Amino acid sequence: MPFSLSRRAFRCVAFCLSFLFFPCCLFAADAEGLPPFAPEREEFFQPLFFEDGSGDVQLNEEEKLDLRCLLSVYPAIRRIAAESDGSVLLIMADGSRVPYRSVPPAADDVKASMAQPYPPEPLRPPTPAGFAPGRVRSAALLAALYGESQTDVRSRLVAVPFVQGTVVMHWRAVGPLMNVTARLQAALREDPSLRPWLKSDGGFAWRRIAGETRLSAHARGIAVDISARRAPYWRWSKVRPHPLQQTYPAAIVRAFEEEGFIWGGKWHEYDIMHFEYRPELLCKARVTQGAAAGRGAGEAPTGTGEGNTLPCEGL
Numbered sequence: 302m303p304f305s306l307s308r309r310a311f312r313c314v315a316f317c318l319s320f321l322f323f324p325c326c327l328f329a330a331d332a333e334g335l336p337p338f339a340p341e342r343e344e345f346f347q348p349l350f351f352e353d354g355s356g357d358v359q360l361n362e363e364e365k366l367d368l369r370c371l372l373s374v375y376p377a378i379r380r381i382a383a384e385s386d387g388s389v390l391l392i393m394a395d396g397s398r399v400p401y402r403s404v405p406p407a408a409d410d411v412k413a414s415m416a417q418p419y420p421p422e423p424l425r426p427p428t429p430a431g432f433a434p435g436r437v438r439s440a441a442l443l444a445a446l447y448g449e450s451q452t453d454v455r456s457r458l459v460a461v462p463f464v465q466g467t468v469v470m471h472w473r474a475v476g477p478l479m480n481v482t483a484r485l486q487a488a489l490r491e492d493p494s495l496r497p498w499l500k501s502d503g504g505f506a507w508r509r510i511a512g513e514t515r516l517s518a519h520a521r522g523i524a525v526d527i528s529a530r531r532a533p534y535w536r537w538s539k540v541r542p543h544p545l546q547q548t549y550p551a552a553i554v555r556a557f558e559e560e561g562f563i564w565g566g567k568w569h570e571y572d573i574m575h576f577e578y579r580p581e582l583l584c585k586a587r588v589t590q591g592a593a594a595g596r597g598a599g600e601a602p603t604g605t606g607e608g609n610t611l612p613c614e615g616l
């Protein structure tokens with residue numbers, strides 16, 4: 302397959318180049334980071350394994366899907382534990398514990414961060430107030446996956462070539478971004494008019510979200526902004542909703558979504574330049590779409606229509 306060959310060659314070259322930028326890209330060779338874990342179909346639907354001593358916990362179908370996606374796309378999440386009060390925790394590889402389901406419910410636990418379904422391409426639904434799938438984030442999970450402090454995150458950054466320019470990302474998101482770049486290069490060969498949309502305008506930046514106190518996803522090294530002059534942020538634009546939320550090139554959004562990145566153009570508080578590595582949301586969307594396409598409950602999904610792919614393969 303010419304595409305997969307060129308993709309492999311591109312990743313090889315990109316990694317070699319990244320060594321010139323940061324010695325810390327040695328992290329990128331860690332088997333836990335690359336390639337992203339692709340679950341076997343049977344493995345994905347096996348009963349969830351709880352830590353020894355966990356009580357009898359009741360989970361609804363959506364919670365089970367959330368947990369299966371989290372375990373599939375983040376190898377650093379090793380197990381699940383339940384507390385006697387009904388709360389559910391993710392146990393990380395280093396033993397730290399991240400609340401998935403809090404009791405009483407919390408607005409920023411992992412369950413809340415996955416509650417609003419993300420609509421993958423070709424879906425571009427209206428974005429009324431409150432519609433912002435993925436804009437709620439679990440700070441505890443992001444800290445556990447990518448680093449608690451600025452020093453932690455900075456020690457795990459890698460510079461990688463993008464279509465135009467270079468992006469500095471957390472090593473855990475480097476492989477997926479390289480795959481995005483290879484997809485975009487292929488899309489660009491098909492449609493050269495995409496080029497002005499594909500200029501890197503920043504990856505890692507230790508900062509808070511504009512106008513808010515929460516840390517930006519850029520502070521974890523999992524977000525990239527592209528062609529900011531053309532692709533506006535809602536606070537700096539008078540137009541709401543913005544026409545680009547419907548007309549922005551689908552080939553670009555699809556290239557990112559296929560590798561586990563969500564697009565900020567699908568939020569009420571739109572951020573059209575912004576793509577963010579949130580593979581659990583794409584995993585959930587794929588499995589849910591598969592179920593809606595007519596498969597029975599508990600039956601394994603058979604793909605996205607572009608081949609016999611697994612629900613979270615490549616994310």
Ligand SMILES: [Zn+2]
Pocket residue numbers: 519524525526572574575576
């Ligand atoms: Zn951004």
